[in-house]
Amino acid sequence: MPSPKSKTRPRPPRRPRKPRATFRFEAIGTAWSIDIYEPIVDTDAAALLTAVTDRIEAFDKHYSRFRPDSLISEMAQRPGTYKLPADAKPLLDLYAHMYGLTDGAMTPLIGQLLTDAGYDAFYSLEPGPLRPVPAWDDVLEYKFPNLTLKKPALLDVGAAGKGYLVDIIAELIAGRGIKSFCIDAGGDIVQRDAGSRPLRVGLEHPGVTGHVIGVATITNQSLCGSAGNRRAWGAFNHIMDPHSRTSPKHIKALWVIADTALLADALATCLFFVSPAKLARYTFEYAIVYQDYSLGRSPGFPATFFTETRRS
Amino acid sequence: MNADVADSKKQKMIASLVVLVLVTIMVLGIKAFTPKSPQANGAATIAPSAASTTATSNQAYKDGTYQAVGSYVSPAGSESLQVSVTLKNNVVAATTATSEANGPTAQEFQDEFIQGYQIFVVGKNVNDIRLSHVSGSSLTSQGFNDALTQIKDQAKTS
Numbered sequence: 208m209p210s211p212k213s214k215t216r217p218r219p220p221r222r223p224r225k226p227r228a229t230f231r232f233e234a235i236g237t238a239w240s241i242d243i244y245e246p247i248v249d250t251d252a253a254a255l256l257t258a259v260t261d262r263i264e265a266f267d268k269h270y271s272r273f274r275p276d277s278l279i280s281e282m283a284q285r286p287g288t289y290k291l292p293a294d295a296k297p298l299l300d301l302y303a304h305m306y307g308l309t310d311g312a313m314t315p316l317i318g319q320l321l322t323d324a325g326y327d328a329f330y331s332l333e334p335g336p337l338r339p340v341p342a343w344d345d346v347l348e349y350k351f352p353n354l355t356l357k358k359p360a361l362l363d364v365g366a367a368g369k370g371y372l373v374d375i376i377a378e379l380i381a382g383r384g385i386k387s388f389c390i391d392a393g394g395d396i397v398q399r400d401a402g403s404r405p406l407r408v409g410l411e412h413p414g415v416t417g418h419v420i421g422v423a424t425i426t427n428q429s430l431c432g433s434a435g436n437r438r439a440w441g442a443f444n445h446i447m448d449p450h451s452r453t454s455p456k457h458i459k460a461l462w463v464i465a466d467t468a469l470l471a472d473a474l475a476t477c478l479f480f481v482s483p484a485k486l487a488r489y490t491f492e493y494a495i496v497y498q499d500y501s502l503g504r505s506p507g508f509p510a511t512f513f514t515e516t517r518r519s
Numbered sequence: 520m521n522a523d524v525a526d527s528k529k530q531k532m533i534a535s536l537v538v539l540v541l542v543t544i545m546v547l548g549i550k551a552f553t554p555k556s557p558q559a560n561g562a563a564t565i566a567p568s569a570a571s572t573t574a575t576s577n578q579a580y581k582d583g584t585y586q587a588v589g590s591y592v593s594p595a596g597s598e599s600l601q602v603s604v605t606l607k608n609n610v611v612a613a614t615t616a617t618s619e620a621n622g623p624t625a626q627e628f629q630d631e632f633i634q635g636y637q638i639f640v641v642g643k644n645v646n647d648i649r650l651s652h653v654s655g656s657s658l659t660s661q662g663f664n665d666a667l668t669q670i671k672d673q674a675k676t677s
Contacts, residue, residue, distance in 0.1 A: 389651075389652070394653065406652065408652045409652065409653040409654070411654060411655025413655065418644055419645050420642055421640065422648060431654070434655050436655075482627055484624070484627040500641075502639065513640060513643045514640055514641060515641050
């Protein structure tokens with residue numbers, strides 16, 4: 208067994224690789240950075256950026272609960288059977304599976320509760336009365352490509368949607384023959400590298416701004432993080448338990464690494480509600496910082512953590 | 520209701536793991552054994568490989584890290600947990616526990632137990648580590664860097 212000291216020994220700083228092109232922009236309420244690690248002519252880069260932002264806009268138009276002209280807003284107004292866009296299948300299939308595995312904690316029907324708590328289109332952040340979250344079968348009938356809403360319901364796919372969108376953009380970039388790139392959408396990261404060179408990602412300290420609690424190394428994988436310290440207001444943050452109608456407090460922050468950002472993002476939410484063992488049907492690695500800053504991690508989580516050992 | 524039952528069962532399991540480890544630590548403490556002694560069975564059936572000695576109040580212990588495997592029987596069968604204790608000047612300076620669980624449930628209980636037991640994360644200033652990306656809450660690397668820049672500027676001017 209390695210001595211605890213070896214884990215906290217400082218490592219010499221390494222200089223990150225320089226990208227050949229970088230796009231930075233704001234979209235879906237977060238900042239994006241896309242680094243291209245191979246030569247690309249300016250006109251191709253400009254065309255790629257346009258294609259990327261157009262694709263993000265198309266996704267937002269379908270799945271944002273914040274825009275009144277979105278498909279999800281339409282569903283909230285008018286029950287009925289909707290033919291879903293082609294890209295909805297992986298997202299809704301995963302929600303349907305995870306709804307069962309988490310006893311309904313991971314649910315797209317969380318939208319109204321988030322809004323009730325104040326996480327609305329205007330970030331009003333003023334909690335009102337919190338209405339109960341309906342059960343899937345009471346409201347939804349899902350058989351791709353159809354989704355039937357038996358009554359009006361405000362859906363929210365925020366627990367997996369951002370990760371999924373990062374995957375979609377990664378596909379778009381790879382489809383243009385680019386093999387080495389990194390997409391970072393507010394800390395949800397997809398990295399692809401033709402030479403399998405790893406990417407070092409700092410894991411943000413959930414309590415101390417400007418500090419990290421470890422460095423993860425990903426290679427052709429996706430890493431998504433979730434924490435309650437930001438996008439937090441009053442007693443709430445962006446993660447809410449549909450049963451207790453509160454934001455979980457037992458976990459400060461967690462990270463998931465998986466082959467797709469869709470899976471990593473979705474699992475990052477599930478782990479606030481169920482133990483990793485309950486999600487064993489999926490292939491993933493995780494690291495969890497609990498309320499008391501104790502660390503839980505899967506043995507294969509590829510990171511160096513800064514830790515101390517003490518009696519609890 | 521099921522969750523309550525599962526919770527109390529889990530608490531019981533974790534409580535028995537705590538007892539097991541405490542017993543193991545005590546046994547490690549009172550036996551004059553050699554560092555890295557390979558085996559000591561846990562809980563009620565402790566059978567140290569070293570010759571049995573009687574603990575006395577002025578017993579001195581050699582500094583070092585000692586390891587033992589504690590065993591217990593779960594509803595799913597026999598399970599074990601490896602415990603390591605570091606002694607310094609007759610004081611337990613550090614303890615670690617490593618899961619050797621066979622079953623997934625035991626693995627889960629032991630992992631939770633071990634996680635809550637002794638490893639805590641500490642922060643390091645991001646300036647001491649060169650990183651192009653930071654992941655955390657839905658805060659961006661850029662926002663993170665901007666905030667850092669502001670902090671540095673404030674530090675310089677104050």
